[in-house]
Structures are given as structure tokens and as C-alpha cells.
Amino acid sequence: MKEKxxxxxxxxxxMRKAQMNKPYGLAANTIERMHAASAxxxxxxxxxNNVKKNTGIIVAASIFILVGVLSAWxxxxxxxxxxxxxxxxxxxxxDYRIVQIQEQxxxxxxxxxxxxxxxxxxxxxxxxxxxxxxxxxxxxxxxPKGIEPIILSQGxxxxxxxxxxxxxxxxxxxxxxxxxxxxxxxxxNSSGGGVWKKxxxxxxxxxxxxxxxxALTFHSHEEPVFIxxxxxxxxxxxxxxxxxxxxxxxxxxxxxxxxxETAELQPPLPIEEMPKSLGLYSSAYIPHGYKxxxxxxxxxxxxxxxxxxxxxxxxxxxxxxxxxxxxxPLSLVADEAELVEYSTAQGSxxxxxxxxxxxxxxxxMFDEIDYWVYIEIxxxxxxxxxxxxxxxxxxxxxxxxxxxxx
Amino acid sequence: xxxxxxxSRSQQGELELLDSLVRMHEDSLYRFSYHLCGNAxxxxxLFQDTWLKALKNIGKYNASGTFLxxxxxxxxNLRRDNYRRSRRWKIIQARQLHHPLPAEEMELHxxxxxxxxxxxxxxxxLRIPVTLFYFExxxxxxxADLLDIPVGTVKSxxxxxxxxxxxxxxxxx
Numbered sequence: 001m002k003e004k005x006x007x008x009x010x011x012x013x014x015m016r017k018a019q020m021n022k023p024y025g026l027a028a029n030t031i032e033r034m035h036a037a038s039a040x041x042x043x044x045x046x047x048x049n050n051v052k053k054n055t056g057i058i059v060a061a062s063i064f065i066l067v068g069v070l071s072a073w074x075x076x077x078x079x080x081x082x083x084x085x086x087x088x089x090x091x092x093x094x095d096y097r098i099v100q101i102q103e104q105x106x107x108x109x110x111x112x113x114x115x116x117x118x119x120x121x122x123x124x125x126x127x128x129x130x131x132x133x134x135x136x137x138x139x140x141x142x143x144p145k146g147i148e149p150i151i152l153s154q155g156x157x158x159x160x161x162x163x164x165x166x167x168x169x170x171x172x173x174x175x176x177x178x179x180x181x182x183x184x185x186x187x188x189n190s191s192g193g194g195v196w197k198k199x200x201x202x203x204x205x206x207x208x209x210x211x212x213x214x215a216l217t218f219h220s221h222e223e224p225v226f227i228x229x230x231x232x233x234x235x236x237x238x239x240x241x242x243x244x245x246x247x248x249x250x251x252x253x254x255x256x257x258x259x260x261e262t263a264e265l266q267p268p269l270p271i272e273e274m275p276k277s278l279g280l281y282s283s284a285y286i287p288h289g290y291k292x293x294x295x296x297x298x299x300x301x302x303x304x305x306x307x308x309x310x311x312x313x314x315x316x317x318x319x320x321x322x323x324x325x326x327x328x329p330l331s332l333v334a335d336e337a338e339l340v341e342y343s344t345a346q347g348s349x350x351x352x353x354x355x356x357x358x359x360x361x362x363x364x365m366f367d368e369i370d371y372w373v374y375i376e377i378x379x380x381x382x383x384x385x386x387x388x389x390x391x392x393x394x395x396x397x398x399x400x401x402x403x404x405x406x
Numbered sequence: 407x408x409x410x411x412x413x414s415r416s417q418q419g420e421l422e423l424l425d426s427l428v429r430m431h432e433d434s435l436y437r438f439s440y441h442l443c444g445n446a447x448x449x450x451x452l453f454q455d456t457w458l459k460a461l462k463n464i465g466k467y468n469a470s471g472t473f474l475x476x477x478x479x480x481x482x483n484l485r486r487d488n489y490r491r492s493r494r495w496k497i498i499q500a501r502q503l504h505h506p507l508p509a510e511e512m513e514l515h516x517x518x519x520x521x522x523x524x525x526x527x528x529x530x531x532l533r534i535p536v537t538l539f540y541f542e543x544x545x546x547x548x549x550a551d552l553l554d555i556p557v558g559t560v561k562s563x564x565x566x567x568x569x570x571x572x573x574x575x576x577x578x579x
Contacts, residue, residue: 008572012540015441015521023450027432030454031425034461038421127446 024125036241097124101137107223109137110154114256116249119143119150148231148242152253156299158217158226171269171277172200172251174218174260196221199277201295202250202264205234216250221258224299229253280309281325281375283395287388289315296324319381323392326374337363340390342397349397353386362389366400409473416464424464427473428457434542435477441537442485444522456481471554478538478552482530524574532567535560 092098093111101124102109122142126135136155143149175197200218204211215230232244251262271292275282278297286292294312308326337352340362351364359380366373375396377389407415409430412423435456440449459480460467467476525533534553538544539560546564550557 004572005568007578008568008575009540011517011521011575011578012536012571014517015541016543022433022436023446026436026450026453027429030457031428033454034424034428034457035422037458038461 023127025123092121095121095124097121098139100124101126105137107154107220107225110152110220110222110225110227110257111139112152112253112256114252115141115150116143116245116252118147122149143245146242148244150229150231150245150249150253153228153230154220154225156225158219158228158295158297167206168202168204169271170202171265171274172202172216172218172254172262173265174198174200174221174254174258174262176221176258176260196260199265199269199274200254200262201274202247204247205232211244214244214247214250216254218254218258219297221260226297226299227254227257275309275311278309280311281323281373281396281399282311283323283392284398285391285395286313286321287384287391290319290321290384291315298326315381315383317381319383320379321384321392322376322378323396324376324378327372340393342394344397344400346400349400351393353389355386360385360389362393364393364396366397410469413464413467413469413473417467421461421464424457424461431474431477434474435481437542438478438537439481439485441541442481442522442533444518452481452485455484459484472552475534475552475554478534479530482534486530520575520578521571524571528567528570532563532570535563536567536571539564 098109098111098121104126119141121139123140124138125140126137134155134157136153136157139152141150141152176195198219198221200216202216203214205213211232213230213232213234215228215234217226217228219225220227229250247264251264254260254262269277272282272286274292274295278295282292290313292311293314294310296310296312298308308324310322310324313321313323337354340351340353342349342351342364349364349366351362353360353362355361359378362377364375364377366375375393377392377396379385379389407423409427412427416423436449436453439452439456440446443449443452456477460477463480467473525536528536535549538549538552539546544552546557546560549560553560
């Protein structure tokens with residue numbers, strides 16, 4: 001027992017070595033959010049005190065109406081002026097903060113040549129750990145009072161994993177003008193010169209009928225990075241006291257970065273079709289009740305396809321199935337896992353099945369010329385147990401050699 | 407102006423005075439949040455949420471125990487609420503897509519994950535002392551002062567927590 005206690009002490013002691021890279025400006029950002037929150041609280045309190053001081057309900061009501069009209073007018077005039085700023089030249093590429101950050105980066109920063117009226121660069125920061133995946137550059141643009149800042153972030157990873165509270169998830173098409181018919185347009189995430197067209201993703205989050213978060217993410221045409229334009233917070237515990245820029249602002253900033261025409265795809269692409277448009281394997285079979293609720297993409301710089309992906313499916317009880325896929329030059333030999341095999345028109349596909357701590361995992365391996373394609377299917381519920389994972393795996397195996405872009 | 411005066415005046419409505427406390431406790435609260443969450447993004451979010459909750463409830467702080475101890479308790483409670491929602495994600499996200507960490511670091515990363523999992527079911531009355539004593543090198547007396555409890559209580563809580571961890575981490579011992 002004493003030995004175990006000592007060993008436990010050693011294990012716990014090793015946690016002291018955990019690296020903690022505190023995000024730059026954490027206290028300053030927190031203080032800013034606290035000020036916004038306290039101003040909101042104080043505003044409510046002051047209005048209530050005003051009402052209490054006034055003797056007549058009519059007078060109080062008039063004040064509220066006046067405040068409401070003035071607020072609405074302020075917001076409206078902001079949006080109107082924003083609409084007028086067509087092609088506003090922002091010109092902050094020479095800003096010393098941008099220049100300093102650019103010197104540290106392995107990719108060229110994407111900068112918009114358009115911002116809504118009243119917005120300017122407030123902060124530029126780089127957060128990174130030892131993994132290149134976690135390198136993120138964030139440019140923060142502050143606007144008029146009462147409007148949430150807009151954040152332009154760029155990095156090798158794109159995470160649309162917001163399983164429970166997304167209220168709108170829409171495909172945005174970015175296409176370089178002029179379009180000369182489908183013959184010259186490449187779909188998905190093509191890169192290179194000439195005319196191009198690609199997909200981006202736009203989503204909104206509401207709490208109690210109020211918009212709290214909007215974001216647009218797309219893969220850069222110039223660099224192996226994802227670009228995200230966002231505003232507000234996706235955290236349900238952090239209610240945003242200010243307004244969020246509307247959808248057009250996000251589309252216009254994206255246009256200002258890429259020079260591409262940007263528009264929401266009409267008719268909307270069903271979410272289930274999105275993985276295919278990204279060049280990812282997705283199963284035609286998904287157990288009843290599960291819906292695709294999140295997509296994570298990571299650039300793998302040495303791979304022939306631009307990124308790897310993770311598709312997240314959840315049901316109403318938040319049971320989860322995850323299908324994640326990547327390429328690797330090395331083959332996998334899984335210990336203590338059951339070897340499985342699926343017959344397809346192209347031949348058989350092998351994989352491994354394992355159930356550990358209530359998580360079922362089935363790994364498929366496809367042999368491409370220089371790489372192995374790996375697809376892992378996770379489930380954390382008996383609702384999607386072994387037989388369901390087999391069906392998903394068979395559906396994925398049937399696509400072997402039929403989907404990967406050259 | 408000392409901490410108590412800042413808090414007292416904040417409770418009277420001078421909320422902007424809390425700015426200095428945010429900076430004063432930035433490192434301690436962030437490290438504590440990191441130990442609770444296990445990753446930088448969640449720790450930063452928890453740090454901010456803790457302060458927003460503290461701001462909202464500053465009037466309820468009654469100066470029994472230290473202000474930092476009160477912040478730790480808020481953080482631990484917030485973390486617990488979030489954890490219940492996100493457990494499934496945590497398990498699966500531990501398997502990173504191509505995360506080329508050196509072997510030693512990967513081992514530490516996995517160890518962190520396992521220990522966080524073992525700590526999660528603990529009540530915050532046990533978890534806070536464990537976090538501070540083992541991960542942050544606080545002395546027994548410092549924890550007692552922070553939480554306004556006797557040193558003996560700190561010892562007994564650590565003992566109970568260790569008993570739980572010994573069972574949870576049996577395979578590693």
C-alpha cells in the first residue's frame with residue numbers, strides 16, 4: 001500500500017510539469033468583457049431606477065419608448081452606413097502589429113480590404129503550442145459601441161464542432177470572377193491560378209432568440225490555412241451584451257480577403273452533403289436519429305490532399321458517432337483489436353474493431369499508392385454498437401477508390 | 407488599496423476596481439483553470455466565465471475564506487457543469503488528429519488526461535485541495551488559509567481524495 005501511495009504521489013507530481021501557455025492578453029480581454037457585462041447590468045439598473053423615481057407609469061413608458069427608438073436608430077444608422085462603405089480601403093497591412101506577426105509566420109496573412117464603417121484593428125496576436133495545428137493568428141477589429149468586435153483568425157485547423165446549439169449551418173460559395181461555365185470551374189477546395197470556386201461554411205448560434213455568435217470559415221486560396229471571420233461567443237454561459245454583425249458583413253469581409261464573389265448557396269446544400277463537397281469520405285448509412293452536427297478540418301502539410309477531417313454526428317441525447325479520416329505513409333498494426341474485413345467491388349478492405357471503456361472504435365484502412373487512408377469510426381453509445389458500426393464501415397468501404405481527388 | 411477594500415468598494419458599485427484583482431490573480435486562476443480543464447482554450451474560457459460570474463455575484467461574497475478561494479470554488483463549479491455536457495467530447499478529442507508530440511510529451515499528455523478523468527467525479531471540496539497541493543505546490547497551511555478551513559480538514563480531505571485516486575488509478579500504480 002505504501003508503495004502505491006508513493007507511486008501515486010509521483011504521478012500527481014508529474015502534473016506540475018504540464019505546460020501552460022497562458023493566452024496573450026487573457027486578463028485584458030477578461031476585463032473588457034467584464035466592463036461590457038457590467039455596463040449592461042448597470043444600464044438595466046439605471047433604467048429601473050429611473051422608472052422608480054418617476055411617479056407616472058406613462059412618463060416611465062415614454063422614457064422606455066424614447067430609449068428604444070434612439071437605440072434602434074443608432075443601430076439602424078450603423079448598419080446603413082456600413083452598407084454604404086463599398087470597397088473601403090482599410091490599408092493596415094503596414095500596421096506594425098501586422099508586420100511583426102507576419103515575420104513570425106510560415107504563411108502569408110490574409111487581410112481584408114473591406115471592413116464595416118467604424119471598425120479598426122484593435123489587437124493582433126498569435127497563439128501557438130508545440131503543434132503546428134494549434135497555431136492561430138487572431139486579428140481583432142473593434143467597432144462602434146454596442147457592436148461586438150469582429151475576429152479574423154487564421155490557422156491550420158478549422159473547427160466547426162458545435163454540436164448542440166447551432167441554429168443555422170449554411171454553405172457559402174466563393175467563386176473568383178468571371179465564371180465561364182462549369183467547364184472551367186473546379187469545385188471543392190481547388191487551389192492554384194485561374195478561375196476557381198470553393199465552399200465555405202457559415203453558422204449562427206442563438207440563445208433565447210438572440211444571436212450570440214456568427215462565423216464564416218473557408219480554406220484560403222493562397223495558403224494552406226483556414227480563415228474564420230467570427231463575432232460573439234459560442235459559449236452558452238457567456239451571453240453577449242452587444243449586437244452581432246449581420247450575415248452580409250461576413251460575406252463582404254470574405255470577399256475583401258479573397259476577391260471572390262461570395263454568396264450563400266441557394267438552394268441550401270443539405271448538411272449531409274457537405275463532407276462530399278470537402279472531398280471527405282462520408283457514410284451513406286448513419287443510424288436513425290443521428291445528425292451531422294460538426295466538421296473539423298486540419299491541414300496536413302505533407303499530404304497530397306489539403307486536409308484531414310472529422311465528422312461529428314449526434315442524436316437528441318447527445319450520443320455521438322465520429323468519423324475521422326487522414327492519410328499516413330505507415331500502415332497500422334493494432335494490438336488487442338479484432339481484425340475485420342469488408343468486401344467491395346474494388347476488393348476487400350481491412351480494419352480493426354475495439355471496444356474500450358464504453359467507446360467502440362472501428363478503424364478502416366485503404367491502401368492508396370503512396371499513402372494509407374485511415375478512417376476511424378467512434379461511437380460512445382450502445383445505440384450505435386458493433387452492428388451499426390459495421391454498416392457504416394461497409395458504406396465507407398464501398399467508396400474505396402471512388403472519392404479521393406487525384 | 408488592499409484586496410478587501412477593493413472588494414468592499416466593488417460591492418458598493420465600483421465594479422471597475424475589480425480590474426486590478428483580475429490582473430492580480432491572473433496566473434493563479436489561470437493555472438487552476440488549466441488543471442481543471444487540461445487544455446489552454448478551455449482554461450481561458452473558464453477563466454473568463456469565472457470572472458463574469460464573480461462580477462455578477464460580487465455582492466454575495468462575504469469574506470469568509472479568501473477571495474481567491476472563492477474564485478476557485480466558482481471555477482470548480484462552472485467546470486463541473488460544463489463537464490457533464492462535454493464528457494463524450496473529451497474522451498474522443500483526446501485522440502488528436504495527427505498530433506506529432508514527442509513520446510515523453512505524449513505520455514505526459516495522456517497522463518494528464520487520465521488524471522483529469524480520475525479527478526472529475528470528486529466533489530470540489532476535495533478537488534480544490536488536491537489541485538493546489540499536488541499541482542501547484544501550495545502548503546497545507548496555505549490551502550487552509552485560502553479556503554478558511556483548519557489544517558486538519560485539509561489533511562483529511564487530501565487523504566479522502568487520495569483514496570479515491572488510488573482506486574481510480576489502480577492500473578498505473
